[in-house]
Every structure is written in C-alpha cells, then in structure tokens.
Amino acid sequence: MDRELVVVIDFGGQYNQLVARRVRECNVYCEIYSYKTDLAKIKAMNPKGIILTGGPNSCYEEGAPTCTKELFEMGIPVLGLCYGAQLMQLVLGGGVEKAPVREYGKIEVLVNTNSKLFSGVSPTTVCWMSHNDYISKTAPGFEIVAHTADCPVAAAQNVDKNLYAIQFHPEVLHTQEGTKMLSNFVLGICGCAGDWKMDSFVENSVKALREKIGGGKVLCALSGGVDSSVAAVLLSKAIGSQLTCVFVDHGLLRKDEGDEVEAVFGPEGPYELNFIRVNAQERYYSKLAGVTEPEQKRKIIGEEFIRVFEEEAKKIGAVDYLVQGTIYPDVVESGLGGESAVIKSHHNVGGLPDCVDFKEIIEPLRDLFKDEVRKAGLELGIPEKLVFRQPFPGPGLGIRIIGEVTAEKVHIVQDADAIYREEIAKAGLDKSIGQYFAALTNMRSVGVMGDERTYDYAVALRAVNTIDFMTAEAAQIPFEVLQTVMSRIINEVRGVNRVFYDLTSKPPGTIEFE
Ligand code: XMP
Numbered sequence: 001m002d003r004e005l006v007v008v009i010d011f012g013g014q015y016n017q018l019v020a021r022r023v024r025e026c027n028v029y030c031e032i033y034s035y036k037t038d039l040a041k042i043k044a045m046n047p048k049g050i051i052l053t054g055g056p057n058s059c060y061e062e063g064a065p066t067c068t069k070e071l072f073e074m075g076i077p078v079l080g081l082c083y084g085a086q087l088m089q090l091v092l093g094g095g096v097e098k099a100p101v102r103e104y105g106k107i108e109v110l111v112n113t114n115s116k117l118f119s120g121v122s123p124t125t126v127c128w129m130s131h132n133d134y135i136s137k138t139a140p141g142f143e144i145v146a147h148t149a150d151c152p153v154a155a156a157q158n159v160d161k162n163l164y165a166i167q168f169h170p171e172v173l174h175t176q177e178g179t180k181m182l183s184n185f186v187l188g189i190c191g192c193a194g195d196w197k198m199d200s201f202v203e204n205s206v207k208a209l210r211e212k213i214g215g216g217k218v219l220c221a222l223s224g225g226v227d228s229s230v231a232a233v234l235l236s237k238a239i240g241s242q243l244t245c246v247f248v249d250h251g252l253l254r255k256d257e258g259d260e261v262e263a264v265f266g267p268e269g270p271y272e273l274n275f276i277r278v279n280a281q282e283r284y285y286s287k288l289a290g291v292t293e294p295e296q297k298r299k300i301i302g303e304e305f306i307r308v309f310e311e312e313a314k315k316i317g318a319v320d321y322l323v324q325g326t327i328y329p330d331v332v333e334s335g336l337g338g339e340s341a342v343i344k345s346h347h348n349v350g351g352l353p354d355c356v357d358f359k360e361i362i363e364p365l366r367d368l369f370k371d372e373v374r375k376a377g378l379e380l381g382i383p384e385k386l387v388f389r390q391p392f393p394g395p396g397l398g399i400r401i402i403g404e405v406t407a408e409k410v411h412i413v414q415d416a417d418a419i420y421r422e423e424i425a426k427a428g429l430d431k432s433i434g435q436y437f438a439a440l441t442n443m444r445s446v447g448v449m450g451d452e453r454t455y456d457y458a459v460a461l462r463a464v465n466t467i468d469f470m471t472a473e474a475a476q477i478p479f480e481v482l483q484t485v486m487s488r489i490i491n492e493v494r495g496v497n498r499v500f501y502d503l504t505s506k507p508p509g510t511i512e513f514e
Contacts (some may be wrong), residue, residue: 004192006030007047009037010084011065013054018080018171019182024052026183027194031367032332035065049190050079052084054169057456058133059087060096067091079117079160079185085165086135089156092163095137101150103129108175110152115145116188117157117181127168127175135167184454194220197508198375202234203500205364209238211364216320219356221249221306221309222275223394224261227325227365228435229386230342230377233271234321234364237380240272242321246312248305249409251281252396252500254421265384280308281407288398288405294514297405301395310355322358327365327373390435391469399514403442408495409457413440416492417457420485427481434472436463438489439513447497449490459489465510472506 006023010016010032023030033042035052042050050071057064069091080088086096111118127148135153142165144475146155155166164185170178183439186192218235222228222245232283235243245265249258258277262268287300303363313319333374351363362367365373377387393399400417401409417438424430439460447454468473488500502509 001163003029003196005045006049006186006190006192007042007049008032008046008082008295009035009042009067010052010503011035011053011055011057011084011087013056013081015169015171017329017369019051019053020328020373022179022182023186024196024369024372025179026186026192028186028192029196029198029367035067035258039068039070041386043074043076047076048192049079049186051185051210052078052080052087053129054082054084058096058098059083059090060133060216063481066378070161071159075192077185078164079189080163080165081171082131082167082169085156085167086133088163088165089137089139089153090137091141092139092142094135094139094142097136099132099134099151101439102132102133103148103150103280104130104131106464107148107151109148109168111155112145115155115157115158117155117166117184117232118145120178121177121184125177127170127178129142129168135330136166164189175263178453198202198372198379199261200310201368201372202237202376202379205234206238209362209364213242213321214244217318218243218321218323218362219313219316219319219358220245221325221352222261222265223325224386224389225251225325226387226389227327227368227373228323228378229264230373230380231323231364231384232265233326233380233382234376235362236273238254241274243323244274244276246278246309248277248278248280248308250284250301250305250308250388250398250450251400251410252301252405254312254392254397255418256307256448257338263352264383270381272379276311276312278308280304281309284398285405285407285410290404292403294399297398297514298395305394306352306355309352309456313356318357320359321362322353322356324352324358324361324363325365326363328367328369331366340476393512400439402440402513409440412457412493412495413459416440416489417494419488419492420461423481423485423488424477427478429475429481433463433475433477434466434469435511436461436475438462443502445498450499454497456495458500459493459496459499460500460513461485462501462511462513463501464505464506466511469511470506472511474503474505477501491502 010019020030020032090096106126107129138156141158142156145154148154157164170181187194220232222232232245294344374387420438426449441458442461443458463475465475489499
C-alpha cells in the first residue's frame with residue numbers, strides 16, 4: 001500500500017506511543033521503531049519525516065542509546081523530542097549537560113512564532129517539561145526558537161537542513177498547543193498531505209484481504225471483544241462465508257453476553273460468515289471445581305480454551321489462514337516495534353496457533369491503536385455497544401470471583417454486575433468511567449432480612465479511572481447511585497447481604513480482584 005509514512009524512533013521514553021498517536025491524529029500514518037533499527041531499513045521505508053522520542057538516559061553517558069550523524073544527513077526532516085532533541089544536538093556538535101535546575105511539570109514557554117514549528121502557536125504558551133539534562137550549547141547551524149525561565153534552549157532549528165529539536169513534550173496533552181506543533185512538523189515541514197483516514201483504511205484493507213486470501217478458508221477465534229469483533233467484520237466484508245468464527249462461551253461471561261455476541265455474529269445477525277458457538281460452560285466449571293489460587297484459575301481457563309478450540313478446529317479441518325486481533329500496542333509492547341518492551345503475558349491466550357492446521361496468520365488490525373480500531377468498527381457499522389465495550393479480561397468472571405468458582409457464584413456476580421452496569425448507565429456515567437464491574441468476595445457474613453438471619457456473600461463494586469490501565473484511581477461515584485445499586489443488589493440477587501465499594505487505587509491494588 002502506498003502511503004505517506006512518518007517514522008518515530010523510540011529511545012525508551014514513556015510517551016512514545018503517544019507521539020505516534022498524535023501524528024496519526026493529523027491523519028498521517030506513523031510507525032514506531034527501536035533506535036537499534038538499521039538506518040538503511042528506515043531509509044528504505046522512504047519516510048516523509050522522522051521523530052526521535054524522549055528516553056530515560058543521559059545521552060552523554062557511555063552506553064546510552066544513540067544514533068549516527070547520517071540520520072540527520074539523509075535529507076529527511078527530523079524532529080527530536082526531549083532526549084531526542086538533546087541527542088540531535090550532541091551528535092551534531094552541540095552541548096548537553098546536567099541542568100542546574102530540573103524542570104518538571106507544566107511550564108510557561110516563550111516561542112518564536114516565525115519558526116515553521118510554532119506557526120499559529122501563541123507566543124507564550126504552556127508546555128510539559130520533564131528533564132534533568134539540558135542543551136547547554138546548540139550545534140552549529142542551529143538557532144534557538146523557544147526558551148523558558150530555566151531552560152535557555154527549549155527549542156532549536158536548523159531550517160536549511162530541516163532539523164528541529166524540542167526539549168519539552170508536545171505529545172502530552174498538558175502541552176496546550178502541542179498537537180499544533182506536531183501538525184506543523186508533519187504537515188508544514190515534512191509536507192505530508194494528511195489524508196490517511198479510517199474509511200480509506202477499511203476500504204484498502206478489504207481490498208488487500210480479498211487479494212491475499214483469494215478463495216482460501218479463514219478461521220477466527222471470536223471473543224466478542226472489540227479487537228476480534230472488528231477483525232471478524234472486516235474479514236466478513238472481504239470474503240463472506242469463507243470465514244468461520246468460533247466463539248467459546250466459557251460460562252464466565254457477563255450476563256447475557258454470549259447471546260448478545262450470537263445476535264450480532266450468528267445466523268440472525270447482519271454479517272455473512274459461519275458462526276460456531278461452543279457452549280463449554282459445564283466443562284469449565286468442572287475443571288475449576290475446588291481451585292482457589294488465581295494464577296492456577298487463569299492457567300486452567302487458558303488451557304481449556306485451547307482444548308475447546310482445538311476440537312472445533314479439528315472438525316473444520318485445515319484452513320489457509322488464522323485471524324488474530326493483534327493491535328499496534330501489542331506489537332510495540334511485545335518488543336517487535338519500539339523500545340519500551342513490556343510483555344503482558346497474562347493478557348494473551350498463548351498457544352492458539354499450535355492447535356490449528358493453517359498456513360499463515362493474518363492480523364488485519366496490526367497497525368491500529370485502540371481508538372482507531374473503534375473508529376474502524378464504527379465505520380464498518382458494528383453496534384456502538386460492542387465498539388465501546390469496556391475491557392473485559394480473557395479469564396472473565398473467573399478472576400472476579402474470589403476463591404472457588406461455581407455456577408451459583410457465577411450467577412450471583414452476573415446479576416449483581418448487570419444491576420451495577422444498568423444503574424451506572426442510568427446515571428449517565430458509563431462513558432466517563434474507565435472500567436467498572438461487580439466482583440464476588442469470598443466473605444460470608446451475618447445479616448438480617450425481614451425477620452430472618454442471613455449468612456450470605458458480600459459483593460464488591462469496583463470503578464476506576466485510568467489512562468493506560470497501568471495505574472488507576474477509584475472513580476468518585478455519587479453516593480445516591482451507590483445506594484441504589486446496593487439496595488437493588490440486596491433485594492434482587494439471592495445470596496448477597498452486603499455490598500462494598502472498593503476505594504483502592506492501583507498501585508497498591510490491581511483493577512481486577514485476582
Ligand atoms: P489489573 O487487574 O492487572 O488489570 O490491574 C489491568 C487491565 O488488564 C485486564 N486484565 C486482564 N485481561 N487477561 C486479560 O485479558 C487477564 O488475565 C487479565 N487480568 C487483568 C483488566 O481487566 C484491566 O483492564
């Protein structure tokens with residue numbers, strides 16, 4: 001596919017995926033590569049521009065991530081951010097030292113609006129700084145185009161060579177006019193057209209998938225989550241009934257969720273595909289009987305999934321392609337793209353490919369961020385309810401029931417959770433809370449209902465706000481809403497006589513209970 005590309009070179013900073021997202025918000029396609037990537041490989045991609053990210057090191061220290069002078073001599077515009085800015089200056093003959101004053105947080109910056117980088121930006125604006133080192137001397141040929149009270153070189157440029165360095169982080173929303181600055185770079189300086197759009201992604205993908213697959217058979221493991229649903233619909237648009245989707249209902253889904261997935265993807269739904277629902281509830285419950293240790297539960301649920309899927313795959317026989325709903329952060333985080341490698345092993349069902357007889361894996365969403373997957377989903381006409389589904393863990397309610405999982409406990413937590421979600425939606429909070437659900441504690445206590453003594457379970461309500469799910473804070477839900485949820489759960493769900501609201505942030509807690 002011929003498209004304009006901006007390459008982000010990753011030096012290990014925490015905002016690196018954000019840089020790529022912001023560039024894509026300018027409708028310019030962008031990919032992240034580690035600083036270790038061969039320069040010839042980058043050059044061969046023919047990028048319209050290169051952005052060097054921040055990073056945790058000091059660029060003058062031995063062994064620190066670096067780059068060669070040639071990077072700046074390819075005639076491709078380069079923008080260095082934070083560490084990337086310092087590295088550009090150092091490599092080209094400037095000076096970088098430990099700053100006398102460490103800058104951190106929102107800082108007022110004075111910019112030269114005659115610079116193409118700051119065109120249309122207010123002369124005094126607020127930026128996000130986070131650095132210990134600073135540029136003490138610009139490299140030959142550079143002029144300073146921004147400064148703060150403590151940072152003499154907040155930005156510098158060499159217009160003749162199309163090289164730009166910014167000490168702060170325009171990719172972070174706290175930099176009030178950061179998106180404008182990045183758009184000035186990719187559109188104004190690199191000359192990108194900015195015509196990368198989701199409708200063209202869908203259209204191009206459908207075309208490319210059709211060409212690639214031809215008359216081949218394709219198999220997809222459908223979970224009902226956003227990624228696999230969007231991947232399935234994209235494939236269905238491209239190849240119709242050559243696609244078979246297998247949906248395993250492990251009995252640990254939220255209330256009515258299995259039926260909801262079937263309504264969309266099954267024979268009554270709008271899509272042309274072969275849909276197989278495997279009702280494996282009983283199998284899972286018997287495997288989980290007596291198991292209380294969280295990691296063991298996860299393992300059993302994951303392994304059982306492979307087994308169920310394998311049985312179905314055997315019935316279907318050999319296929320040409322297996323679809324996976326991998327998205328761009330998975331690619332970057334598994335260390336294939338960028339530098340900041342964090343592998344979230346527990347988030348993926350390992351081993352699936354081994355149990356299927358196939359020739360090749362197709363990952364149609366491999367280039368997209370989560371919000372872009374959602375946009376593609378809407379573009380494809382997938383119901384909003386599915387597209388904006390909150391994250392739901394693979395092991396499902398298995399890790400929201402503390403202690404042993406039983407069919408009875410699953411019903412309790414499903415009913416309590418359904419009430420909670422209904423009331424949150426009624427209060428208009430469903431779009432503003434990151435993730436919320438009910439969990440079943442393993443605690444039973446004495447209560448009184450009518451004239452009778454009860455000895456029942458306690459339900460815990462969880463609701464968190466989070467940006468990246470790595471850290472989170474308990475959401476502030478109005479007390480009246482919590483009270484309504486509590487009284488409905490106690491009245492409507494048998495087996496529950498207490499309701500708690502979990503105030504714990506992450507860390508020290510996690511979002512899920514196990
Ligand atoms: P924690 O509980 O680790 O959750 O704070 C962070 C995010 O990850 C989800 N999560 C999982 N997702 N398999 C998954 O697919 C899992 O085993 C798993 N554990 C946690 C959780 O829902 C939250 O969004």
